[in-house]
Amino acid sequence: SFVFLSSILHEFVHELFAGMKVLGCYQFRVTRNSDLFVDEEEVKNLRAKIQGELPQRHFGDAVRLEVANSCSEAM
Numbered sequence: 059s060f061v062f063l064s065s066i067l068h069e070f071v072h073e074l075f076a077g078m079k080v081l082g083c084y085q086f087r088v089t090r091n092s093d094l095f096v097d098e099e100e101v102k103n104l105r106a107k108i109q110g111e112l113p114q115r116h117f118g119d120a121v122r123l124e125v126a127n128s129c130s131e132a133m
Contacts, residue, residue: 084129091118 064085067074071083101107
């Protein structure tokens with residue numbers, strides 16, 4: 059059996075924010091711009107190069123926000 063993580067969060071959202079009045083619970087996804095540049099012609103092992111670069115990169119600017127259809131306009 060499989061259970062979506064979002065289903066567990068929805069079930070226990072009141073415990074995650076104890077003492078607060080939860081008005082809704084909606085899924086969203088933020089896509090960020092990655093400043094990862096790799097010159098493929100100069101790199102013999104692309105996988106190793108990317109693995110070395112990922113821990114050093116910083117979070118880029120948010121470039122896209124996706125929100126669940128059930129989310130209200132006010133939210």
